[in-house]
Amino acid sequence: xxxxxxGPDGFGDDGFRDDGFRDDGFGDDGFxxxxxxxxxxxxxxxxxxxxxxxxxxxxxxxxxxxxxxxFCDGCLAAFAGAVAVVKPQSAFFERHGSAGVAVLERLLAGxxxxxxxxxxxxxxxxxxxxxxxxxxxxxxxxxxLGADAVTLSPYLGFGSLAPALGAAREAGRxxxxxxxxxxxxxxxxxxxxxxxxxxxxxxxxxxxxxxxAAGAADGPLGDVGVVIGATHDHGLDxxxxxxxVLAPGLGAQGAGPADVxxxxxxxxxxxxxxxxxxxxxxxxxxxxxxxxxxxxxxxLAAARAAAG
Amino acid sequence: xxxxxxGPDGFGDDGFRDDGFRDDGFGDDGFxxxxxxxxxxxxxxxxxxxxxxxxxxxxxxxxxxxxxxxFCDGCLAAFAGAVAVVKPQSAFFERHGSAGVAVLERLLAGxxxxxxxxxxxxxxxxxxxxxxxxxxxxxxxxxxLGADAVTLSPYLGFGSLAPALGAAREAGRxxxxxxxxxxxxxxxxxxxxxxxxxxxxxxxxxxxxxxxAAGAADGPLGDVGVVIGATHDHGLDxxxxxxxVLAPGLGAQGAGPADVxxxxxxxxxxxxxxxxxxxxxxxxxxxxxxxxxxxxxxxLAAARAAAG
Numbered sequence: 001x002x003x004x005x006x007g008p009d010g011f012g013d014d015g016f017r018d019d020g021f022r023d024d025g026f027g028d029d030g031f032x033x034x035x036x037x038x039x040x041x042x043x044x045x046x047x048x049x050x051x052x053x054x055x056x057x058x059x060x061x062x063x064x065x066x067x068x069x070x071f072c073d074g075c076l077a078a079f080a081g082a083v084a085v086v087k088p089q090s091a092f093f094e095r096h097g098s099a100g101v102a103v104l105e106r107l108l109a110g111x112x113x114x115x116x117x118x119x120x121x122x123x124x125x126x127x128x129x130x131x132x133x134x135x136x137x138x139x140x141x142x143x144x145l146g147a148d149a150v151t152l153s154p155y156l157g158f159g160s161l162a163p164a165l166g167a168a169r170e171a172g173r174x175x176x177x178x179x180x181x182x183x184x185x186x187x188x189x190x191x192x193x194x195x196x197x198x199x200x201x202x203x204x205x206x207x208x209x210x211x212x213a214a215g216a217a218d219g220p221l222g223d224v225g226v227v228i229g230a231t232h233d234h235g236l237d238x239x240x241x242x243x244x245v246l247a248p249g250l251g252a253q254g255a256g257p258a259d260v261x262x263x264x265x266x267x268x269x270x271x272x273x274x275x276x277x278x279x280x281x282x283x284x285x286x287x288x289x290x291x292x293x294x295x296x297x298x299x300l301a302a303a304r305a306a307a308g
Numbered sequence: 309x310x311x312x313x314x315g316p317d318g319f320g321d322d323g324f325r326d327d328g329f330r331d332d333g334f335g336d337d338g339f340x341x342x343x344x345x346x347x348x349x350x351x352x353x354x355x356x357x358x359x360x361x362x363x364x365x366x367x368x369x370x371x372x373x374x375x376x377x378x379f380c381d382g383c384l385a386a387f388a389g390a391v392a393v394v395k396p397q398s399a400f401f402e403r404h405g406s407a408g409v410a411v412l413e414r415l416l417a418g419x420x421x422x423x424x425x426x427x428x429x430x431x432x433x434x435x436x437x438x439x440x441x442x443x444x445x446x447x448x449x450x451x452x453l454g455a456d457a458v459t460l461s462p463y464l465g466f467g468s469l470a471p472a473l474g475a476a477r478e479a480g481r482x483x484x485x486x487x488x489x490x491x492x493x494x495x496x497x498x499x500x501x502x503x504x505x506x507x508x509x510x511x512x513x514x515x516x517x518x519x520x521a522a523g524a525a526d527g528p529l530g531d532v533g534v535v536i537g538a539t540h541d542h543g544l545d546x547x548x549x550x551x552x553v554l555a556p557g558l559g560a561q562g563a564g565p566a567d568v569x570x571x572x573x574x575x576x577x578x579x580x581x582x583x584x585x586x587x588x589x590x591x592x593x594x595x596x597x598x599x600x601x602x603x604x605x606x607x608l609a610a611a612r613a614a615a616g
Binding site: 050052089091092094095096097098099100101102104105123124125126127128129130131133134136137138144145153154155156157158159160178181183184185186187188189190191192193194195198199202 | 358360397399400402403404405406407408409410412413431432433434435436437438439441442444445446452453461462463464465466467468486489491492493494495496497498499500501502503506507510
């Protein structure tokens, strides 16, 4: 099952893996280890692939499945091999029905042939055998919508996500659980108190415990990350996480590279700052899109280096 | 846009609407009003359509898209016109990828030609334009996966769901927001305290306020419901809701019809007790499935009458 690369860096001259698709498990190479290796090579920027109707229009595309597919072709040409992670937003595919979901399947398969990792933003969360169903869809070995990682929503409790965490680990994939989002409406849930700590801190602590139980203390990074908005102070203790933080809000939503470096200074793990519109509005030309992503990626690296 | 029925009860002899499909808005006829009318005629039972792999096997079907489609054919033949509401579980369609989602589209269209309402269990929840995307997919006028109602998950705050509530109201559809689920892991989120009340009570109060703002006090029932597990005491004040409660957990999960009547005695609105496996295991013969659903439906009506 191991997808050991051929060349010195594992990638051919075209930026695609020498060994073709990774689609069926990654042997002992967990998501955390793959994320560290990929961000070491390509920086920490995560580019959101958000085919919003207004962006389709800006790119001169129709708001239908054909426009969606062309949008995705542009993103694949621009971002594969240029950034460490892309984050397709499932809502913008689902709004085109099953035909839109088929475009998402092709997009995921396309990036699976490149060094760039996919983090599918689906925010799924359920219990028991239903959670198993979502794990089968997105996280299991051979999952039809398999991504390198997905986002999960924990309203039913961090513990309810266990089937997904197990399936992800087995397949070498990862998860990012919502903890503290940047929208103003999130407080009455995420900042509520349970046994002396906030709900959001409880999610972070659950992720830390899952990473510790999987032996992340001895490895480079656990497979369970969290989502924390980059646009305001989060007030969370991230010192025990040993996982990645997905930090949406770079660019159009208001946070700059220096803000990100400041806000996650105490983290044990790594931050994936995420930008969508601020990069995507450089399209539709793949070269311009790629240039916008590379500029932001390099700004982030400089801010990170300046912060020590 | 009004889908005014022809006959005295709006349905032909075959149990299907005289006016064919409802797929593009319902004029001034909101979801709450339609739900009251439908449950008055067909009882309050909601049957979960959960094509779990073990159920596919029990029905002698293959665990693939073909088996899924046959399972759905059986459910449509059995439940259309027999129960007020069916609740397809999206996870069990998504696990077959986009081809599975296409089966879900056909299932929803099939029930749209019958008096039975569809409540699609997708538990979506996001913010801003992404929430708009989910509303486009499931709730807007002409939505490709349009159901009479969907479930939503409020980890990002009740207020973050506003775009979906607005889209639903405009299209004559409804939503059911997760409040207090029956799984043991839910407490550390749903029972956490915010400003002196639990997160779950805050969701119920948000739904009540949305129904009041939409004028539900003067009408039969608002379009915003909540999800509260039927298997344990919920401890919530439901007196101001003026909406429906989806109450999973009937049958296989442990609650009986009398429990349901007791637990929701103080509600202003109506309860939709939901059973899945306890009905579905009577399959695959549609007549047997329909008989199981009708028996449970009638038991619920008797328990409701006994409780006054």
